[in-house]
Amino acid sequence: MIVVPMLLLAGLTGCAAGGGAAGEPAAPAPLPVGRTFVSTGVTSGGQPKALVDGTTIRLTIGTGNVIAVQAGCNTVSGRVRLDGSTLVATDDLAMTAIGCPANLSEQDSWLYGFFRGRPSWQLTGNDLVLTGGDLTLTLIDRAVAEPARPLVDTKWTVDTIVASGGSASSVPSGESATMTFTGDNRVSGYTGCNQFFGPVTVAGNQITFGVLGSTDRACPGAAGALEADLMKIIGSATVTYRIEGDRLILTAPDGSGLQLVG
Secondary structure (H helix, E strand, C coil): CCCHHHHHHHHHHHHHHHCCCCCCCCCCCCCCCCEEEEEEEEEECECCCCCCCCCCEEEECCCCCCCEEECCCCCEEEEEEEEEEEEECCCCCEEECCCCCHHHHHHHHHHHHHHHHCEEEECCCCCEEEHHHHHHHHHHHHHHCCCCCCCCEEEEEEEEEECCCCCCCECCCCCEEEEEEECCCCCEEEEEEEEECCCEECCCCCCCCCCCCCCCCCCCHHHHHHHHHHHHCCCCCCCEEEEEECCCEEECCCCEEEECCC
């Protein structure tokens, strides 16, 4: 008389522990926030589809499930979620409006449509496959595809300047600025016009620049503008940094920064 109800109660408890009533849909799988994936191949109708020479598709999943997708020119971004195995934009995706050569503009256009079109999502370890219509994108975790270069003893060359409002611009054509950190807590480099050098302290994700010395050559035109942009960042004392593959990203407290390639 007592045993049967106890067994029934145990069975009900077991069901509750198993995740809910039979037939209840499973909770959606979380997106891998904080990871970046880079393309290893694209197919259209089962046949290889070539990207513009020198470009790679990069997909980053940020805080709040906001994705950023870039393939050589503009960036597609917006909040997304997984609906089963389908990637769904929670809001309409946005795309920056940088002027690009025609081939890059066309690539941006089909990539924007692809991510608006609710592609399927299959993540297995470090490998991600997205399929929408007749297009399939195959990607791999950037940390596997592009191991981070060391901060120290890598010659970093500035290729992007970021303003405090977040807008980015390339280094003026024909100009170059570099910096190298050494194991004795020093930095040296070239502003595009003058040589510079001095002490640094690296702690966690921060670099603190000490008092920097430099040569004193006058820097007119584009070289002077590049020097001013660079010194504004490293002259702000402490910046945060991160390394993504062969890219060093420096960010000042006001949001301005530099992107360098090693």
